[in-house]
Amino acid sequence: MTLIIFDILFSFTFFSVLGWVIEVVYRSTRDGRFVNPGLLKGPYLILYGTAALILMGSISLIHGYNIFIKILYYFLITTGLELISGLNAQHFFNVRLWDYSDQRFQFKGHICLKFSVYWILLAFAFEYLLLPSYQSLINRLPSSAIVGSSTLLLALMIVDFAMAVRRKRYQGRVGGAGEMEEAFLKIAGPVLECPAVARLSQYNHHNGKTRLDHVKEVAWVSFIWGKRFSLDCRAIVRGALLHDLFFYDWLREGPRLHGFRHHNIALENARQVIALRPKEIDIIKKHMWPLTLIPPRYPESFIVCIVDTFCSLTDYMRARGKDKKI
Ligand SMILES: [Fe+2]
Ligand SMILES: [Fe+2]
Numbered sequence: 001m002t003l004i005i006f007d008i009l010f011s012f013t014f015f016s017v018l019g020w021v022i023e024v025v026y027r028s029t030r031d032g033r034f035v036n037p038g039l040l041k042g043p044y045l046i047l048y049g050t051a052a053l054i055l056m057g058s059i060s061l062i063h064g065y066n067i068f069i070k071i072l073y074y075f076l077i078t079t080g081l082e083l084i085s086g087l088n089a090q091h092f093f094n095v096r097l098w099d100y101s102d103q104r105f106q107f108k109g110h111i112c113l114k115f116s117v118y119w120i121l122l123a124f125a126f127e128y129l130l131l132p133s134y135q136s137l138i139n140r141l142p143s144s145a146i147v148g149s150s151t152l153l154l155a156l157m158i159v160d161f162a163m164a165v166r167r168k169r170y171q172g173r174v175g176g177a178g179e180m181e182e183a184f185l186k187i188a189g190p191v192l193e194c195p196a197v198a199r200l201s202q203y204n205h206h207n208g209k210t211r212l213d214h215v216k217e218v219a220w221v222s223f224i225w226g227k228r229f230s231l232d233c234r235a236i237v238r239g240a241l242l243h244d245l246f247f248y249d250w251l252r253e254g255p256r257l258h259g260f261r262h263h264n265i266a267l268e269n270a271r272q273v274i275a276l277r278p279k280e281i282d283i284i285k286k287h288m289w290p291l292t293l294i295p296p297r298y299p300e301s302f303i304v305c306i307v308d309t310f311c312s313l314t315d316y317m318r319a320r321g322k323d324k325k326i
Contacts, residue, residue, distance in 0.1 A: 007138065010146045011056060012049040013153035014134070019048020038097060039089055040160040044153065047085045051078060052126065059127055071120055078119035079111050086110035093164065184223050187237040188216075196273045197241060203249060206315035214311065215241050222307045231300050232279055239283025240304045242270035263288050 020043045027035035038045045054077055062073050087110060089095050099109045106112035138146070191197055198212070205211035219240035226236040245266040248254035255261050267284045270276060276284075283304045286296040296302045 006143075006147045006150055008053065009150040009154055010138065011134075012053055013044065013150050013157070014049075015052030016044035016046055016049030016157070017153070019045040019052075022048070039093060039095060039164055040157065041163070042156055042160045044157060046157065047081060051081050054081070055123060055126055056131065059131070070124075074120045074123035075116055078123055079116045082115070082119065083107070083111045180224065180227065183227075183233070184220060184237065187223075187234050188219060188241060191238055191241045191274065192216075194273050196245065196269065199247060200245070203247065204251075205244070206312060207318075209315055211244055214315070215244055218243065218304065218308045218311050221311065222304045225303050225307065226300065229299065229303075231303065232298075235277060235279035235283065235298075236300045236304060238274070238276075239280040239287075239300065240307070242266060242273065242276075242280070243284045243287045243304060243308065245269040245273070245284075259288060260291055263292060 020037065023037040023045060024035065027037055038047075040046070055074075058073075058077070062070055065073075086097060089097050090110075096109065100106040100112035100115065101109035103112035103114055105114075197215075200212035200215060201210050203211040205214045219237045222236045222240045223233050225231075226233040243266060244262070246254070246262050246269060250258045250262065255265070263285055267276075267281065270280075270284055279298050279300050282297045282301045286292050286294065286301045287305050287308050289295055289301075289305050296305055
């Protein structure tokens with residue numbers, strides 16, 4: 001029983017490698033340069049190994065049938081597998097392993113009549129030429145060679161596949177972050193271009209961090225949370241960027257009881273910079289809650305209020321850590 005399993009594994013890996021050789025020769029000759037086909041880095045194509053196993057397992061089923069039944073059967077097996085593989089690679093890995101869009105009688109670039117005919121011919125060649133030679137080869141090979149080589153190649157394929165999945169996930173994360181930044185900058189850009197907002201870079205806000213850095217940080221983190229909860233991110237970003245729009249060093253100057261008053265000062269300044277909507281007004285006005293007593297009216301205001309407190313506390317803790325080291 002164990003040997004049968006290893007025979008199957010050996011056949012799978014053997015034909016995966018052979019398929020890779022066929023594809024490399026075909027594609028490299030066509031393109032005039034070395035082309036490594038497939039999704040994985042190693043010298044194997046799982047599609048060929050799978051097709052070979054299915055053919056080996058089912059050839060006896062269609063033995064004795066006329067040629068037309070065999071053609072139809074080989075067409076369904078090979079072209080069906082090609083279609084499933086192409087769709088899966090595109091869906092799960094966002095990769096087009098081949099593209100028949102320029103061919104006649106094609107379906108979404110995944111399959112086409114010309115290559116379906118090639119696959120049928122290859123399936124017949126497999127049945128009548130390749131399979132007998134392969135069977136005599138496997139009968140002569142020692143069991144240790146079958147077990148050793150199939151185990152090694154299968155382990156390599158699994159690691160290769162896991163790395164391909166990991167690469168895809170990483171690319172997905174990078175792409176996602178890029179899209180988020182783009183969406184953020186689309187909203188934040190016009191506000192950041194206002195001279196009054198740019199002026200915030202001249203003021204120290206929390207021990208070494210400028211006020212512009214602070215409002216940008218609060219806006220970005222609030223934006224991420226806003227996206228997560230499907231909130232009004234435009235209001236969040238604009239309100240957060242303007243929530244500390246005042247022009248004095250609050251540690252050394254400015255009105256008494258700064259903590260209780262600066263939200264109103266920021267709101268007055270913000271009104272002169274851009275036209276504010278009710279949510280943006282509430283975000284600026286309530287960002288110091290509970291010092292403002294009246295709680296925020298919108299979830300967007302709560303988010304900015306919490307993020308602002310968190311960012312300020314983090315800055316404070318960092319500054320204390322630095323002081324202790326000194
Ligand atoms: Fe503030
Ligand atoms: Fe703040």
